[in-house]
Amino acid sequence: MAYNLLKGKKGIIFGALNDQSIAWKVALKAYEEGAEFVLTNTPVAMRMGELDELAKATNSKVIPADATSFEDLENLVTQSMEIFGGKFDFILHSIGMSPNVRKGLSYDNLSYPNFQKTLDISAISFHKVMQVARKHDAINCWGSVLALSYVAAQRTLYGYNDMADAKALLESIARSFGYIYGRDKKVRVNTISQSPTVTTAGSGIRGFDNLVDFSERTSPLGNASADECADYCITLFSDLTKKVTMQNLFHDGGFSSMGMSYRAMTQYNKSFECDALDDEEEIPTEW
Numbered sequence: 001m002a003y004n005l006l007k008g009k010k011g012i013i014f015g016a017l018n019d020q021s022i023a024w025k026v027a028l029k030a031y032e033e034g035a036e037f038v039l040t041n042t043p044v045a046m047r048m049g050e051l052d053e054l055a056k057a058t059n060s061k062v063i064p065a066d067a068t069s070f071e072d073l074e075n076l077v078t079q080s081m082e083i084f085g086g087k088f089d090f091i092l093h094s095i096g097m098s099p100n101v102r103k104g105l106s107y108d109n110l111s112y113p114n115f116q117k118t119l120d121i122s123a124i125s126f127h128k129v130m131q132v133a134r135k136h137d138a139i140n141c142w143g144s145v146l147a148l149s150y151v152a153a154q155r156t157l158y159g160y161n162d163m164a165d166a167k168a169l170l171e172s173i174a175r176s177f178g179y180i181y182g183r184d185k186k187v188r189v190n191t192i193s194q195s196p197t198v199t200t201a202g203s204g205i206r207g208f209d210n211l212v213d214f215s216e217r218t219s220p221l222g223n224a225s226a227d228e229c230a231d232y233c234i235t236l237f238s239d240l241t242k243k244v245t246m247q248n249l250f251h252d253g254g255f256s257s258m259g260m261s262y263r264a265m266t267q268y269n270k271s272f273e274c275d276a277l278d279d280e281e282e283i284p285t286e287w
């Protein structure tokens with residue numbers, strides 16, 4: 001059901017690769033809610049992915065850009081302003097990639113050039129996007145800039161590798177730039193810390209399926225899906241959240257506030273073949 005939450009709003013959406021991508025779902029919902037936007041991804045991703053299909057479905061233009069390239073971002077922002085006939089209202093940064101994860105290098109055996117690429121692609125690009133947007137005074141007052149993060153920024157989760165450092169930096173950039181952009185232009189900057197979600201980027205993480213299962217069992221509300229993440233993004237682009245800024249907003253079914261749940265404990269106990277209760281059994285009230 002649509003609520004016209006983004007009627008008249010314009011924006012740029014980074015990171016839709018295929019129909020599993022969180023950015024893909026955000027684009028579909030933003031369109032449903034009345035937004036007009038430009039889609040962007042790297043030229044390589046555009047060749048591999050299905051972005052044209054999404055552009056057709058959402059009546060939007062596609063402008064290629066590598067988010068680590070200042071030149072590409074300049075071109076993206078100025079061309080978008082031409083398409084929109086002026087300023088726009090929101091940006092979604094839905095970008096993540098670690099060459100170390102891709103190559104299976106463990107955290108204690110990182111390649112440093114790769115590590116720098118991880119940080120550049122997954123975090124510093126967020127700063128670059130905002131620096132370019134601000135330089136061109138591209139975002140309207142009460143606009144909203146959003147990036148996607150993960151709880152590994154705060155807690156160590158096996159297999160997340162140098163992406164954890166990238167996410168910590170990403171969240172810090174949201175606070176630091178959020179102060180400046182809010183003070184000068186009333187633009188808000190936030191990150192959403194999303195549950196593990198089955199996408200191309202997510203599935204690259206070692207032990208990803210187990211991570212999904214563990215957080216599903218640990219979270220009282222269960223994992224948040226990509227569609228649910230898109231719903232949350234829409235609220236953050238809408239005028240209903242004008243005073244929310246410099247926040248890392250957990251969208252994870254409660255995972256980040258949990259230690260151990262009954263369901264996770266039951267599964268854990270099963271591995272010792274002790275008197276574990278079956279998953280299906282009713283949860284005793286004292287738990």
Ligand SMILES: NC(=O)c1ccc[n+]([C@@H]2O[C@H](COP(=O)([O-])OP(=O)(O)OC[C@H]3O[C@@H](n4cnc5c(N)ncnc54)[C@H](O)[C@@H]3O)[C@@H](O)[C@H]2O)c1
Pocket residue numbers: 014015016017018020021022023041042045065066067068093094095096097121148149150193194195196197198199200201202203
């Ligand atoms: N999937 C998960 O479990 C999960 C959980 C929490 C947060 N996130 C975050 O959500 C965001 C979106 O990821 P996703 O899960 O939808 O996966 P995805 O693979 O669909 O999206 C990642 C995107 O990043 C793009 N990208 C990579 N390098 C780029 C560059 N140099 N310039 C521009 N774009 C580039 C890719 O082309 C791709 O479209 C990422 O920031 C990811 O870390 C994902």
